[in-house]
Amino acid sequence: MTNQPAKTETPAGQRVLSEAIVAEIKAYFPRYPTRQAVTLPALHVVNAHLRHVPLQAVVEIAELLELAPAQIQDTLSFYGFFKQDAPHGETRAWVCRSVSCALRGGEEILEYMCQKAGIEPGQTTDDGRLTLEFGECLGACEFAPCMLAGDTLHKNLTEESAGKFLQSPTG
């Protein structure tokens, strides 16, 4: 049994980038010197809408930017940020495991949260609400251990505060 959402497979020929997504990507064109330079913004736009960047999206981004799909895929795979096989949860949370947080129990907090949520690090809950992952230094070492959930930084995490977050994971 897996806690992961089913892998998304796009039927052949079915496009995944909506007109709105395409328009959002094209809006970056005047702001960058080349279309290739729009690769990373385009990946972020797609990820913001689809919560992952499936292979078909890579093909469509490549068409828009007049590049080879491999060039887009190279950039995507360089960053651990982008998921490709399945969408991440509605909220994506990174528990810091860099030195300050690790010394103050960050790894144990993530283990506790994963156990409570019934998933492993990197996985998404069955209801699709939360993906829990290891993160690297969040730049808030004085508040170790901490976690970034969406745009919200959770400082001085304890099992109690982590448990409360799990009851209503938003970010």
Ligand code: FES
């Ligand atoms: S080590 Fe965790 S925020 Fe810096």
